[in-house]
Amino acid sequence: MKLFYAVVTDLFFIGKIGSFTKAVNSKVVFMDSYEHLLEAIEDRKPEAVLVDLASFLTLAHIETIKKKYDIRVIGYLPHVHADLKNQAEKVCDSVMTQGEFSNNLVKILG
Numbered sequence: 001m002k003l004f005y006a007v008v009t010d011l012f013f014i015g016k017i018g019s020f021t022k023a024v025n026s027k028v029v030f031m032d033s034y035e036h037l038l039e040a041i042e043d044r045k046p047e048a049v050l051v052d053l054a055s056f057l058t059l060a061h062i063e064t065i066k067k068k069y070d071i072r073v074i075g076y077l078p079h080v081h082a083d084l085k086n087q088a089e090k091v092c093d094s095v096m097t098q099g100e101f102s103n104n105l106v107k108i109l110g
Helices: 011-023 034-043 059-069 082-088 098-105 107-108
Strands: 002-009 028-031 049-051 070-079 093-097
Touching: 002 011, 002 034, 011 028, 011 098, 011 107, 034 059, 059 070, 059 082, 070 082, 070 098, 093 098, 098 107
Parallel strands: 002 028, 002 049, 049 070, 070 093
Antiparallel strands: none
C-alpha cells in the first residue's frame, strides 16, 4: 500500500482525496502542521507529499523537505495564482491547478 502525506486544509479536497485512496488502495495521512509533517517523514518516508499551495506550508518549507529527505512533492493551487505557480514550479516536482489535481487523483495516488 502506497503512503502519501497531505498538507490540505480545504474540507472539499480532504474528502475528495480520501474517497480516491480506497479506490486505488493507497493511504493518505493529512498533516496539520509543518512539525507533524517532519515527524511523520522521519518515521516513514511517503511516496509523495501532496500540498495545497495555499495552505500553511511555505515554499521554503517545501524546499527544506526536498533537500533533506529527497521526497517528491506535488503541489496544487487555484488557477488565479499565476505568480505563486511560477515560484512553486522551481521547488515542487509537479504543480497543478485545483482542477488538474482533481482530475488526476487516481493517477497520482495509484
